[in-house]
Amino acid sequence: MKRSEMDANLFCIYCNDETPHVLVYLNDEITRIECKECHHIVELKVDIMKEFYKEIYERVSTKPSRITSEYKKDLSSFLSKLPIRIASKPYRLMHDLNESRKIIRKYKKKQ
């Protein structure tokens, strides 16, 4: 999961003008838009667990379907078995998943 920021000029209804905004992305979804002028923040509800599942699904979708159906059934037990099951680049995958977990934790705390 990736969090990224982007600057863009958007129309702010509070400034009633086109102003610079900061857009925060989680993967490809916009999760937060802040007006740099009045600092009005719009938080968009991103289904973070859906994003997380989607990411894992994309990673394992090339693997045998038995694994993907298993993961749909029980994600947490699937994750605990993951490093053994997927021999290629387990470290990289677990590292990314841990990063994702951190983002999810932070995101959930905010709500």
Ligand SMILES: [Zn+2]
């Ligand atoms: Zn504004």
